[in-house]
Amino acid sequence: MSQHDLDISLRVNGEEISARVEPRKTLVDFLRDDLALTGTHIGCEHGVCGACTVRLDGDVIRGCLVLAVQCDGTEVETIEGISDSGAIADLQAAFQRRNALQCGFCTPGMLIGAQELLAQGQVPSREAIRAHISGNYCRCTGYQSIVDAIEAVAKQRAERSPPPCGEGLGVGVAPLGPAGEESASVSAFTSRPDPPPHPPPQGGRESR
Numbered sequence: 001m002s003q004h005d006l007d008i009s010l011r012v013n014g015e016e017i018s019a020r021v022e023p024r025k026t027l028v029d030f031l032r033d034d035l036a037l038t039g040t041h042i043g044c045e046h047g048v049c050g051a052c053t054v055r056l057d058g059d060v061i062r063g064c065l066v067l068a069v070q071c072d073g074t075e076v077e078t079i080e081g082i083s084d085s086g087a088i089a090d091l092q093a094a095f096q097r098r099n100a101l102q103c104g105f106c107t108p109g110m111l112i113g114a115q116e117l118l119a120q121g122q123v124p125s126r127e128a129i130r131a132h133i134s135g136n137y138c139r140c141t142g143y144q145s146i147v148d149a150i151e152a153v154a155k156q157r158a159e160r161s162p163p164p165c166g167e168g169l170g171v172g173v174a175p176l177g178p179a180g181e182e183s184a185s186v187s188a189f190t191s192r193p194d195p196p197p198h199p200p201p202q203g204g205r206e207s208r
């Protein structure tokens with residue numbers, strides 16, 4: 001602690017937090033080091049890889065580009081809180097089912113980014129999915145399987161809640177919230193998963 005440290009108060013995953021932090025400490029370091037929320041990862045530390053993705057007052061941001069002191073009075077949601085809410089249970093299950101992760105390092109950020117896209121309420125094209133996750137780098141899983149998983153969930157959500165006008169799939173409004181599928185814990189995405197149920201996809205990575 002130094003005389004320059006500052007007091008902050010914020011909500012993290014619904015919990016009121018008060019802390020004294022160094023002015024130079026980033027949000028992701030604060031989450032990991034001070035709050036032990038290690039599901040948010042650190043990769044490039046300059047806003048490129050997406051490993052540190054969290055929500056700040058509802059917006060998806062890079063935790064390495066925001067200082068903890070800037071978050072005074074805000075609401076932060078990490079992969080732990082979002083996962084515990086059940087809002088992405090279907091995405092997590094689809095990532096496991098489609099073999100869309102290997103080491104899991106990118107997966108928390110990838111899931112938060114995917115949920116942001118699906119919250120727009122339509123079934124996005126594969127091109128739109130690729131564009132949306134282009135700021136989240138995965139170094140060991142083919143992007144093909146990640147796009148497959150996100151696309152599958154978009155269609156599932158649209159099927160569960162067809163548009164009131166009775167139009168076909170592809171333009172349906174996808175609701176947020178628990179999908180009632182097999183739940184996958186955060187730990188499944190922060191450590192190496194069990195062997196996948198299906199062989200890994202062949203053919204290498206999909207270009208972005």
Ligand code: FES
Nearest residue numbers: 043044045050064
């Ligand atoms: S660690 Fe923040 S974007 Fe890479």
Ligand code: FES
Nearest residue numbers: 102104106138139
């Ligand atoms: S970096 Fe994406 S699963 Fe390993």
